[in-house]
Amino acid sequence: MLRRLNIAAGVLHGPNVVLMDEPTVGLDPQTRVSILDLVRDIAADGAAVLYTTHYLDEAERLCDRVGIIDHGLLLAEGTLAELRRAAGEREIVALRGLFKPDAVPALVAGLEGVELIKATDAELLLSLMSAERQLTPLLAVMARAGEVREVAIKQPSLESLFIKLTGRELRD
Numbered sequence: 001m002l003r004r005l006n007i008a009a010g011v012l013h014g015p016n017v018v019l020m021d022e023p024t025v026g027l028d029p030q031t032r033v034s035i036l037d038l039v040r041d042i043a044a045d046g047a048a049v050l051y052t053t054h055y056l057d058e059a060e061r062l063c064d065r066v067g068i069i070d071h072g073l074l075l076a077e078g079t080l081a082e083l084r085r086a087a088g089e090r091e092i093v094a095l096r097g098l099f100k101p102d103a104v105p106a107l108v109a110g111l112e113g114v115e116l117i118k119a120t121d122a123e124l125l126l127s128l129m130s131a132e133r134q135l136t137p138l139l140a141v142m143a144r145a146g147e148v149r150e151v152a153i154k155q156p157s158l159e160s161l162f163i164k165l166t167g168r169e170l171r172d
Contacts, residue, residue, distance in 0.1 A: 003027065007038060017048045024055065036062065060158040070166040080158060087164050089156035091131045092117070093138065095124040099146030107141050114138060121146075 003023065011018055020039065024032045039062055043049050053059055059066055060080060067077040076083050101119035108116045108126065114134065117125040124142060128134045131153045142148055 003031070004035065004038070007035065011042055011047070014045075015047060017050065018042055020049060020051045022053055023051075024053070024058065056158040056162055066158065068162055068165055075165045076161075083158075083161050084156055085129075087156075087161050089161060089164070090115075090127045090129055091156070092154040093126045093128060093131055093135065094152040094154070095126070095139075095142055095148050095150070096122060096152075097147045097149035098122070099124055099142075101145075103145045104142070107145055111138060111141060 007020075007023060023039070024035050027035065036058065039049060039051065043062075051059065051062060063080075065077065065079055066083060068075045068083070076086060078086065099119065099121055101121055101124075104119040104124060105116055108114050111134070113129050115127040117127055119125075124145070126138065128138070135151070135153075139148060139151070
């Protein structure tokens, strides 16, 4: 309640810019959700919100633009899509259905920028740069390997981008 009161006091006068430093650290899930809703409301009302957090899922859900800072240096900045492209992160497409896994490698070889991760008789996992641009040709080709019944696309997370840019070593 004290954290919510603190935030309310900070935005009561309708500021144009709101700085929030780790507003959800140590909070229970219900209070965290409430604060995230409040942040969305503040931004929807037209305020610019500068939000710092180590909870990258929050940044991924809340922020229009993200900056990744490590050891005081800004390593990357932009929309999540821009950061994914800049880091060379690829999307994972899972096709589920009935397939002839032996036919898949030759079919994938004919698709530029598509890499086969796994092929079974029930699922194909493929890595590609842009599902938006490559999905239609991918589905047309994969239909020759069997019957596609379900498609799922997984975007790289902000956490995976952060680790790629900053490294895995432990910090002091």
